[in-house]
Amino acid sequence: SPKHKYYKEINEVIAEHIKYAAKLDIDNTWELIHDEGEMKVFKREMEEDGMVVDPLKAVHTVKGITGHEVCHYFWNPDVRMEWEGTLESAQVLDWFSEDTCVCYQIHKKVWPTTQREALFWTQIRHVPNEDEDEDGPDYWIVCNYSIPDHDKCPEKTKNIRAIMNVAMICETVVEPPQSDRNITRENITCKIQYHANVNPGGWAPASVLRAVYKREYPKFLKRFTQYVMDQTKDKPIMF
Numbered sequence: 001s002p003k004h005k006y007y008k009e010i011n012e013v014i015a016e017h018i019k020y021a022a023k024l025d026i027d028n029t030w031e032l033i034h035d036e037g038e039m040k041v042f043k044r045e046m047e048e049d050g051m052v053v054d055p056l057k058a059v060h061t062v063k064g065i066t067g068h069e070v071c072h073y074f075w076n077p078d079v080r081m082e083w084e085g086t087l088e089s090a091q092v093l094d095w096f097s098e099d100t101c102v103c104y105q106i107h108k109k110v111w112p113t114t115q116r117e118a119l120f121w122t123q124i125r126h127v128p129n130e131d132e133d134e135d136g137p138d139y140w141i142v143c144n145y146s147i148p149d150h151d152k153c154p155e156k157t158k159n160i161r162a163i164m165n166v167a168m169i170c171e172t173v174v175e176p177p178q179s180d181r182n183i184t185r186e187n188i189t190c191k192i193q194y195h196a197n198v199n200p201g202g203w204a205p206a207s208v209l210r211a212v213y214k215r216e217y218p219k220f221l222k223r224f225t226q227y228v229m230d231q232t233k234d235k236p237i238m239f
């Protein structure tokens, strides 16, 4: 399809997330806020114009599912309301291509903050390892990135527009290495990195927001990965 308005931005944002994922340097600037089994959730405390914009990074390892499956269910707008417990509504406003669409969603109100909504493009992409380096990382990635407006977006709602740059970046490990033919779910593990930069778009008490982040992100990641395990357990593996 002819290059759409966001074609260049999408490539730049995805490339940035891939570059960042390859480094995975969780240095001491990241504060561990949740550590449960294989899931570790970190934050950095940052404020912009007095608003909490804490970047969040989570790493998780889940057996029995692939990076393609995790990204497929995270990206697929048709199932968003099945696993995202904090949404009041979610809809697709536009399709740029078969792997890229514009979503508009309203988050459930988080007392005492004003209700939030989000308008963003979402793309799923397979980033194979570099040809010459067959041991290089092979990623599946989904990126959700806010856009300022869209002609089909509801106007003048009472909600505050949150601004986000979120990525779900996955690698699949097959152990022991086997030919594609007879790999079972016992042989696969998905290594997940989740990066979320959410600007609440308007003032909210820092203490409230930080408590919400600390509670909601681990809950969301647990619920989402469990959803993928449930959806895939009796289905052929998506590599």
Ligand SMILES: O=S(=O)(CCO)c1ccc(-c2ccc(C3CCCC3)c([C@@H]3C[C@@H]3c3ccccn3)c2)cc1
Pocket (backbone or CB within 6 Å): 084, 086, 105, 107, 110, 113, 116, 118, 144, 162, 164, 166, 196, 198, 199, 200, 204, 212, 213, 216, 217, 220
């Ligand atoms: O991974 S996604 O792309 C999945 C698509 O939905 C995504 C996840 C979360 C958000 C998000 C948007 C707004 C807010 C706040 C800002 C002030 C009041 C609500 C929060 C706070 C952090 C807490 C939160 C964390 C996880 C899930 C829901 N709530 C999170 C946006 C996108």
